[in-house]
Amino acid sequence: xxxxxxxxxxxxxxxxxxxxxxxxxxxxxxxxxxxxxxxxxxxxxxxxxxxxxxxxxxxxxxxxxxxxxxxxxxxxxxxxxxxxxxxxxxxxxxxxxxxxxxxxxxxxxxxxxxxxxxxxxxxxxxxxxxxxxxxxxxxxxxxxxxxxxxxxxxxxxxxxxxxxxxxxxxxxxxxxxxxxxxxxxxxxxxxxxxxxxxxxxxxxxxxxxxxxxxxxxxxxxxxxxxxxxxxxxxxxxxxxxxxxxxxxxxxxxxxxxxxxxxxxxxxxxxxxxxxxxxxxxxxxxxxxxxxxxxxxxxxxxxxxxxxxxxxxxxxxxxxxxxxxxxxxxxxxxxxxxxxxxxxxxxxxxxxxxxxxxxxxxxxxxxxxxxxxxxxxxxxxxxxxxxxxxxxxxxxxxxxxxxxxxxxxxxxxxxxxxxxxxxxxxxxxxxxxxxxxxxxxxxxxxxxxxxxxxxxxxxxxxxxxxxxxxxxxxxxxxxxxxxxxxxxxxxxxxxxxxxxxxxxxxxxxxxxxxxxxxxxxxxxxxxxxxxxxxxxxxxxxxxxxxxxxxxxxxxxxxxxxxxxxxxxxxxxxxxxxxxxxxxxxxxxxxxxxxxxxxxxxxxxxxxxxxxxxxxxxxxxxxxxxxxxxxxxxxxxxxxxxxxxxxxxxxxxxxxxxxxxxxxxxxxxxxxxxxxxxxxxxxxxxxxxxxxxxxxxxxxxxxxxxxxxxxxxxxxxx
Amino acid sequence: xxxxxxxxxxxxxxxxxxxxxxxxxxxxxxxxxxxxxxxxxxxxxxxxxxxxxxxxxxxxxxxxxxxxxxxxxxxxxxxxxxxxxxxxxxxxxxxxxxxxxxxxxxxxxxxxxxxxxxxxxxxxxxxxxxxxxxxxxxxxxxxxxxxxxxxxxxxxxxxxxxxxxxxxxxxxxxxxxxxxxxxxxxxxxxxxxxxxxxxxxxxxxxxxx
Ligand code: SF4
Ligand code: SF4
Numbered sequence: 001x002x003x004x005x006x007x008x009x010x011x012x013x014x015x016x017x018x019x020x021x022x023x024x025x026x027x028x029x030x031x032x033x034x035x036x037x038x039x040x041x042x043x044x045x046x047x048x049x050x051x052x053x054x055x056x057x058x059x060x061x062x063x064x065x066x067x068x069x070x071x072x073x074x075x076x077x078x079x080x081x082x083x084x085x086x087x088x089x090x091x092x093x094x095x096x097x098x099x100x101x102x103x104x105x106x107x108x109x110x111x112x113x114x115x116x117x118x119x120x121x122x123x124x125x126x127x128x129x130x131x132x133x134x135x136x137x138x139x140x141x142x143x144x145x146x147x148x149x150x151x152x153x154x155x156x157x158x159x160x161x162x163x164x165x166x167x168x169x170x171x172x173x174x175x176x177x178x179x180x181x182x183x184x185x186x187x188x189x190x191x192x193x194x195x196x197x198x199x200x201x202x203x204x205x206x207x208x209x210x211x212x213x214x215x216x217x218x219x220x221x222x223x224x225x226x227x228x229x230x231x232x233x234x235x236x237x238x239x240x241x242x243x244x245x246x247x248x249x250x251x252x253x254x255x256x257x258x259x260x261x262x263x264x265x266x267x268x269x270x271x272x273x274x275x276x277x278x279x280x281x282x283x284x285x286x287x288x289x290x291x292x293x294x295x296x297x298x299x300x301x302x303x304x305x306x307x308x309x310x311x312x313x314x315x316x317x318x319x320x321x322x323x324x325x326x327x328x329x330x331x332x333x334x335x336x337x338x339x340x341x342x343x344x345x346x347x348x349x350x351x352x353x354x355x356x357x358x359x360x361x362x363x364x365x366x367x368x369x370x371x372x373x374x375x376x377x378x379x380x381x382x383x384x385x386x387x388x389x390x391x392x393x394x395x396x397x398x399x400x401x402x403x404x405x406x407x408x409x410x411x412x413x414x415x416x417x418x419x420x421x422x423x424x425x426x427x428x429x430x431x432x433x434x435x436x437x438x439x440x441x442x443x444x445x446x447x448x449x450x451x452x453x454x455x456x457x458x459x460x461x462x463x464x465x466x467x468x469x470x471x472x473x474x475x476x477x478x479x480x481x482x483x484x485x486x487x488x489x490x491x492x493x494x495x496x497x498x499x500x501x502x503x504x505x506x507x508x509x510x511x512x513x514x515x516x517x518x519x520x521x522x523x524x525x526x527x528x529x530x531x532x533x534x535x536x537x538x539x540x541x542x543x544x545x546x547x548x549x550x551x552x553x554x555x556x557x558x559x560x561x562x563x564x565x566x567x568x569x570x571x572x573x574x575x576x577x578x579x580x581x582x583x584x585x586x587x588x589x590x591x592x593x594x595x596x597x598x599x600x601x602x603x604x605x606x607x608x609x610x611x612x613x614x615x616x617x618x619x620x621x622x623x624x625x626x627x628x629x630x631x632x633x634x635x636x637x638x639x640x641x642x643x644x645x646x647x648x649x650x651x652x653x654x655x656x657x658x659x660x661x662x663x664x665x666x667x668x669x670x671x672x673x674x675x676x677x678x679x680x681x682x683x684x685x686x687x688x689x690x691x692x693x694x695x696x697x698x699x700x701x702x703x704x705x706x707x708x709x710x711x712x713x714x715x716x
Numbered sequence: 717x718x719x720x721x722x723x724x725x726x727x728x729x730x731x732x733x734x735x736x737x738x739x740x741x742x743x744x745x746x747x748x749x750x751x752x753x754x755x756x757x758x759x760x761x762x763x764x765x766x767x768x769x770x771x772x773x774x775x776x777x778x779x780x781x782x783x784x785x786x787x788x789x790x791x792x793x794x795x796x797x798x799x800x801x802x803x804x805x806x807x808x809x810x811x812x813x814x815x816x817x818x819x820x821x822x823x824x825x826x827x828x829x830x831x832x833x834x835x836x837x838x839x840x841x842x843x844x845x846x847x848x849x850x851x852x853x854x855x856x857x858x859x860x861x862x863x864x865x866x867x868x869x870x871x872x873x874x875x876x877x878x879x880x881x882x883x884x885x886x887x888x889x890x891x892x893x894x895x896x897x898x899x900x901x902x903x904x905x906x907x908x909x910x911x912x913x914x915x916x917x918x919x920x921x922x923x924x925x
Binding site: 026029030078079080135136137138141154155156157159160161164171172173174175176180181182183184185186187188189190191192195196209212213214220221222223225226228229230247248251254255262264265266267268269270271272273274275276277278279280281 | 730734770771772773816818821822823837838839840846847848849851852855873874877880881883884885887888889890891892893894895896897898899900901902903904905906908910911912913
């Protein structure tokens, strides 16, 4: 449970997590194993179509949440189920305590429920003098340790068998063998007694089916079945978003949920409960069943055009499983109660701004979560939107305001870059790197060598480079982005060289500036909008067939974010869409449009591997073109494992959380090193900066090149 | 459309993938005999209720002392099959209980039940468990033996929507999808079977048409 009061405190806690060897090892193994298990479970299923169906059905349910609630309530009443609606967490907790009092219950067994975690139900019930026992093994373990979950599906993933053995030793009063099979059996016996004694069972629900008033519960352990069978009172605490019109909706979600969560085709148990089944505990006794629906901001969320999609979440936990930051720091640092990308977002709504403020800054924007989400939620976008919203509410920090101001004014920005080049001389010592980091950077940035600003930006070199093509087959406008323009102009020069002879009419529209992603990453939406407007005005989409970009991050931002950013600008919305439609990354242009042939290159190149930039493979869906070009370029290509995992750059992210960035980078470079490649090729200047700086810092003999540079070297 | 044969193979493969045992028998009678022999053949050490060999707290240990002999519960069997099972059990010295299973919460050796349906693409059993007896038999047993006439097999859960809808329409209803034994991976992501429910699931199928 993340509760740091300040960013500084948060960073200190992040460091502690990064230093936890067991946690790092466990999450690393999981991160590598998960994608393979997931892929296997989805074999033969059209995942994209399934996710789209789930998203559409969920959206339709969110549209009529109140109606579904009423329908469920009426059907439930006819089946002897008591239905309650709790406005917030407190109301829900009070209701449960009241039901316990009215029915004379003192001992409670619970099966796993994130909703009950959300309301901190156990604390409340214990304070009311009730005994509460979690029966899901992982939940029981963390309950005994007085901790929150560190993963939504595997709540105790942060603990080792030795820690569990010590804990069970305390609980049973006899020392325990740290053997997992045996520990599980100990839990079986200890918890069986709890079921026998309990008079109330509390569950959550994965589904609340309105047309039959049926609850659906998925578990692997089977504990929910005992919880709903042995005690005479069953209380289910259910988020309103679990309401769904029909059984079919639930079955559909259940095709994706277990596969996405743990790579299982289905969980061991799926339980469908429609009303209180006969009670056979005492001759005269009767079973009672209560369903408490929790609002806690959900109905308001359902009306929010931007954020309503968070209610689609089916709590599979996959967004944490693939998150490079989660992998480094674990769930206690990557969520307040809800964990992972979705946790970063819903913390703001369910647990307030104070708990969300630090968390939402700790997203590198790699898009891995969005790519696996069972409900098709645009998680990275929403994380940035929360960040922006918090800044609107609290005021924008000074560094953000300065950066916004600078980026919105191209002349000022470029003037500053030129001035910085002059000022950096003392620290570069004539090399291409900053030898000592200017005071602007903390010592923490020392994990990679940082490049110096180039002597002459690309825009100054352009007039001499501009090819003159009499009858162009295509007209392309080059969008440089600031890193290539001012730090790595040679990458653009290499591309210009590669296009020579291809009959492409190339232009470099002068008014272009930074794409605006850095300010968007800092939650500065207004600045991002104004920068987008400048660029859309500077590059006339009607004057070109393609807007060619060698920076994957720029390309993805131009293509995916510009139409959205300018959608409400009547003068520019249409132009922004045309602009976005023409944006194309370099590899796609070279491989698929120009079809540069293998004959253009010398054979027998060195062994090379590839790093897929997040914004290229997931942001733009371009996966094969760069690798095809590497092969055509005569390189001896060998794929690195986890090719599509983030390098840890994330633009301003690596400046804000250098300790996390450096660890992600270390993993990446280890995977690259394992290939034995001499050359590492990628297609984003930000990735080049991170990877080249990291390789140099470690003294690796690896050359890190932009794809354009790598190919230009191999030209015949 | 998948053929019945394919569906059955898929069912078996999927169920076995989650460590269920699937056996084809000639008739329900053979299934009863299988169950009794399974119970009889359980190793002496496995007679201990799961977990009772471990270091437990005194209160949890009390439950371990309640179990006198091997016990099978078979709620919901047709009367003739129940009687046949009773004879087989008696011959092997096994107690076939007809007492409320709440008196056996320490655990029983085998719970024998019919399954209402099977779902091939996930290897799942569908069991209307509205009766508490039947529900407990599938939960507190060390081994759950389920009987599935093959005419009850469907390709996917979607193909059972009408039947499930009918069950849910007859409230109160408690319907279970059961796939493999009770499992957990909550400690170090290492798979362990039998955390709360059965340690083993045996599925006995036969051609009934
Ligand atoms: S975008 Fe990447 S870093 Fe951000 S939450 Fe999603 S997976 Fe994690
Ligand atoms: S946001 Fe998506 S991936 Fe994350 S838990 Fe929810 S459904 Fe699963």
